[in-house]
Amino acid sequence: MQDAPHILVISMASSMERRTLQAYQLQRLGLSFEFMDATTAGDIPDEEMKRLQRRWARRLRDTEVSCALSHRKAWGIVAKAPRPMLVIEDDVILSTDIATVLTAAATLSDVDCVNLETFGAPKTLGRPRALAQAGYTVAEVFRDSAGAAAYLLWPQGAQKLLTSLSMMLPLADAAINLAPNLRKLQIEPAAAIQVSILNKSEPISHPVRRSLIATSRKTKERPPLAEWLGYKIRRVRVSAIVLTQNIRSLGRSRRIIVDYADTNNALALLKEAFPELTNPPT
Numbered sequence: 001m002q003d004a005p006h007i008l009v010i011s012m013a014s015s016m017e018r019r020t021l022q023a024y025q026l027q028r029l030g031l032s033f034e035f036m037d038a039t040t041a042g043d044i045p046d047e048e049m050k051r052l053q054r055r056w057a058r059r060l061r062d063t064e065v066s067c068a069l070s071h072r073k074a075w076g077i078v079a080k081a082p083r084p085m086l087v088i089e090d091d092v093i094l095s096t097d098i099a100t101v102l103t104a105a106a107t108l109s110d111v112d113c114v115n116l117e118t119f120g121a122p123k124t125l126g127r128p129r130a131l132a133q134a135g136y137t138v139a140e141v142f143r144d145s146a147g148a149a150a151y152l153l154w155p156q157g158a159q160k161l162l163t164s165l166s167m168m169l170p171l172a173d174a175a176i177n178l179a180p181n182l183r184k185l186q187i188e189p190a191a192a193i194q195v196s197i198l199n200k201s202e203p204i205s206h207p208v209r210r211s212l213i214a215t216s217r218k219t220k221e222r223p224p225l226a227e228w229l230g231y232k233i234r235r236v237r238v239s240a241i242v243l244t245q246n247i248r249s250l251g252r253s254r255r256i257i258v259d260y261a262d263t264n265n266a267l268a269l270l271k272e273a274f275p276e277l278t279n280p281p282t
Contacts, residue, residue, distance in 0.1 A: 004102040005152060007033035008077060010070050011090035012040055017274075018090035024273045029099060035090075036077065038070040054227055055169035057234040064171055071148060071172035078158035089149040092117070093198065093269060095191040095262040097134070104134040105152050105187070112157025112183045113176060114138065118190035118258040119147035120197050124249050125186055125256060136191065136261075141177075141184040142249035143242065148172035150192035157182060168234060178241050189261040198266055 009022050019035060026033045041049065041062040052069075053060045060068070071087070078085045084106050088094075094116075095101065105114050108131075126140035148171070153161075164179040176182065223231070260266070 004031055004099040005084050005086050005106050006081075007031055007086045007088060008074050009033055009035045009088055009090055010038050010074055011035050012038045015090055021270075021273045022088075022090050022092075025094065025269060028269075029094065029096075031099060031102075036070075036074055039066045039073060041066050044069070052169050054223075054230065055167070056171070056174075057231055057238055059223060059227075059231070060169070060171075065169065068169055068171050068175075071175070072162065075153070075158040075161050078153045079155050079162060081155055084152050084154045086116075086150065086152050088192070089194065091195045092150050092192050093195060093262075093266040094150070095260075096265050097261075098191050101131070101134050101136055101187065101191045102152065104131045104136075105138070107132065108138070108185070110183060111185050112154050112160060114152040114185045114187060115141065115144065115147065115150070115176075116152065116187045116190060117147050117150040117192040117194065118197070118260050119145070119149075119194075120200060120257060121145045121147070122255050122257050123186060124245070124253050125188075125258075126249075126253055128188055131187070137188045138185040139188060141186050142253050143245045144173070144177045144184075144186075146173050148176055149194045151176065174238075178238060180241060180244070186258060189259045191261055193260045193263075193266060195270070198260075198263070202263065202267055 007026060009019075009026075011019055011022065022033070022035075044052070044062075044065065049062055049065060052065045053062070074087050078087065086102060098116075101116070108114070122145065123141065124143035126142065128137035128139045130136075131138050160182050161175055161179055164182065165175060170178065176184065
């Protein structure tokens, strides 16, 4: 049996607490990993940032541009790899049996990407089938609305992501969910969850719980007409893709919120990694 796939952790070089969390977690799980320095807003010249912020269906925050480019950087690495890699963001908690899940998922055929996380939002999925030797199931993803913090990506899938939705800069989750030819599966129950999502049901009093994207504000400035028309055209294109997904799912799908497999362990891991962490009183 092959070892579990190598893990690529997207993380800002300055995010020492998050890197501490991932090193503690992944070493404890006995998994092979490396940190990839995320792109930051400071890495992008002002004029280039302004151009990139206008390449989606709305004006993007500078942190959203940085996040999208960071995932594209990761896809470039996976595209050159000999086998699938797990791409994670640095605030993800993995289930204790993740090595078994990854090893089993890596044997799947006719797939480009397997989503391991839950974002607490409904997904439109096909019928589940057993994931060999893992105690989990996988199901085709017809439509997903959010989440790109933990996904097993094959080299050919990475190449598809790099070339799909050309002339746009979608957020990473939108790119994965809207790529027309990307063969996607979802793990059930979810084997990964972001601390910021866990915090919604299990309040956590530690800075690691905060979403870094949400720290920058959306602009309230009304866009010029040409820019506004560009957003509208992209929204039409996105709506057409979503319509196709909905039609494909008719009669063979279910709409569910995927549960996380290991909440108690996630909380225990955080408290071990950060002894000062406490749950706020209720």
